[in-house]
Amino acid sequence: MRVAVAGFEYEGNSLSLRIARREDFARIGLFEGEAILAGIAGKALALTGGVQALRDAGVAIVPVFVAKSGAGGHVEDGFFAEAFTRIVEGITAALPLDGLYIAMHGAMICATEKDPEGAILAALRARIGPSIPIAVSLDLHAHVTPRMVAAADIIIGYETYPHVDAYRTGACAAGLLLRALRGEIRPVTRIRKYNAIVPVLGGATLGDAPMAHVVAHARALEAAGRALSVSAFPVQPWLDMADVGITGLAVTDADPAGAEAVAQEILDDLWQRRRAFELPAMTPGEAVRAALAMPGRVLLVDAADSIGGGASGDSPALLAAILAHAPDAESALCLVDPQAADKAFALGPGAEAAFDIGAWQDRRWCAPVRLAARVERLCCGVFTYRGGPAAGVTAGLGATAVLRVGGLRLLVASHAVYEHLDEHYAACGVDIAGCKMVSFKNLMNYQKLLGPGVGFIAVHGPGGTPLRLQDVAWENRRRPFWPADDMAVPTPLT
Numbered sequence: 001m002r003v004a005v006a007g008f009e010y011e012g013n014s015l016s017l018r019i020a021r022r023e024d025f026a027r028i029g030l031f032e033g034e035a036i037l038a039g040i041a042g043k044a045l046a047l048t049g050g051v052q053a054l055r056d057a058g059v060a061i062v063p064v065f066v067a068k069s070g071a072g073g074h075v076e077d078g079f080f081a082e083a084f085t086r087i088v089e090g091i092t093a094a095l096p097l098d099g100l101y102i103a104m105h106g107a108m109i110c111a112t113e114k115d116p117e118g119a120i121l122a123a124l125r126a127r128i129g130p131s132i133p134i135a136v137s138l139d140l141h142a143h144v145t146p147r148m149v150a151a152a153d154i155i156i157g158y159e160t161y162p163h164v165d166a167y168r169t170g171a172c173a174a175g176l177l178l179r180a181l182r183g184e185i186r187p188v189t190r191i192r193k194y195n196a197i198v199p200v201l202g203g204a205t206l207g208d209a210p211m212a213h214v215v216a217h218a219r220a221l222e223a224a225g226r227a228l229s230v231s232a233f234p235v236q237p238w239l240d241m242a243d244v245g246i247t248g249l250a251v252t253d254a255d256p257a258g259a260e261a262v263a264q265e266i267l268d269d270l271w272q273r274r275r276a277f278e279l280p281a282m283t284p285g286e287a288v289r290a291a292l293a294m295p296g297r298v299l300l301v302d303a304a305d306s307i308g309g310g311a312s313g314d315s316p317a318l319l320a321a322i323l324a325h326a327p328d329a330e331s332a333l334c335l336v337d338p339q340a341a342d343k344a345f346a347l348g349p350g351a352e353a354a355f356d357i358g359a360w361q362d363r364r365w366c367a368p369v370r371l372a373a374r375v376e377r378l379c380c381g382v383f384t385y386r387g388g389p390a391a392g393v394t395a396g397l398g399a400t401a402v403l404r405v406g407g408l409r410l411l412v413a414s415h416a417v418y419e420h421l422d423e424h425y426a427a428c429g430v431d432i433a434g435c436k437m438v439s440f441k442n443l444m445n446y447q448k449l450l451g452p453g454v455g456f457i458a459v460h461g462p463g464g465t466p467l468r469l470q471d472v473a474w475e476n477r478r479r480p481f482w483p484a485d486d487m488a489v490p491t492p493l494t
């Protein structure tokens with residue numbers, strides 16, 4: 001049997017000014033043809049898991065095209081057109097095929113195409129005809145559209161956040177595809193969706209968090225034989241589109257009505273728990289003062305400027321608060337400002353100078369912070385993810401300066417790069433073990449650093465990934481929607 005594999009993974013954010021171009025994908029993962037297999041080998045990617053499952057079954061893999069990046073604003077039209085063509089034409093050229101497996105994030109946006117994954121899958125379906133099964137793996141924060149569901153036979157989302165099951169999700173998608181190819185099942189996928197969005201910060205699948213219960217419910221539905229696979233998508237909330245909302249999805253064996261019923265049941269569970277996604281948070285000043293009063297190290301999660309959620313990563317709001325309230329405390333903070341990094345490289349190590357830091361790209365929320373600093377170190381910021389959905393992948397902050405300001409070590413990076421744990425700090429010689437406060441621009445991965453003697457505070461405010469979704473000036477969302485409207489009965493989107 002011959003199965004074509006491809007990947008196009010990117011998470012969009014309508015509030016972000018950061019545009020994803022070809023070079024942004026090339027920095028993380030851009031491969032074509034046979035080079036894909038070497039490019040994904042030894043990593044914990046969904047595509048790696050899918051390819052391994054297919055190989056173990058003796059399937060001939062036809063690798064077509066892979067583009068992977070993190071999160072940001074829209075994908076530039078030219079690169080989307082290139083990737084679309086490479087995937088659709090590449091798979092068409094590889095016919096005859098028995099099946100397709102495609103790894104996607106599921107929440108991409110482009111300047112022109114508002115349903116990029118749906119456009120690719122629909123084009124593929126049109127080219128390959130109705131009988132060749134298509135399996136798709138998605139991120140837990142995917143925005144699943146009816147067009148995607150109509151084109152694909154099998155859709156499976158991650159079930160963990162922090163994301164640690166990308167490999168397994170790819171293997172599961174490929175596993176169902178294999179069963180379909182052997183004629184054991186005839187998979188059908190259905191979704192149900194409500195006009196509701198929930199804060200990403202409260203979406204952990206750990207402990208007693210609401211999503212942990214929803215995921216357990218999904219597993220119970222599978223164990224009871226109600227569906228082959230059940231996914232719950234709390235969705236990437238910072239997408240300004242009318243059809244974005246929490247989603248339940250189920251794959252059944254030739255039972256569309258059963259799939260709809262299970263999708264509805266898991267969606268209703270998600271809806272009932274919506275209030276539990278709201279977590280306490282503080283302003284930057286409150287957070288720094290509270291951290292000083294807490295024992296041990298404190299992780300400050302800059303929720304409004306999460307690079308992992310697509311924000312520009314250049315907000316200096318927390319920097320300003322640390323300088324104002326705890327200038328001598330040993331702290332570490334990373335933000336994106338290529339102009340300040342360039343200045344530090346021009347000055348050289350050991351130089352002392354005044355810098356204007358932050359709000360390099362996005363001045364809608366904060367102004368740059370002026371400070372006097374010593375250039376402590378200059379580096380290229382290259383690191384390999386130790387876990388998460390990009391485990392094993394090498395990424396780079398670009399030219400990065402470590403500035404010393406009082407007790408603070410300030411990483412000034414050139415690129416906004418998805419943070420996992422402290423790999424980016426370690427790559428620049430900053431050991432967070434000795435820090436009182438450490439700032440992160442990722443909404444969930446910090447969880448893996450928590451433990452005895454380590455606390456955490458979520459910091460809220462204006463930004464590209466604001467916690468309070470009801471305060472965003474949405475242009476395209478329809479009312480009523482949760483949480484702007486406290487309706488007792490949800491409004492269906494599908």
Ligand SMILES: [Zn+2]
Pocket residue numbers: 139140141163
């Ligand atoms: Zn995600």
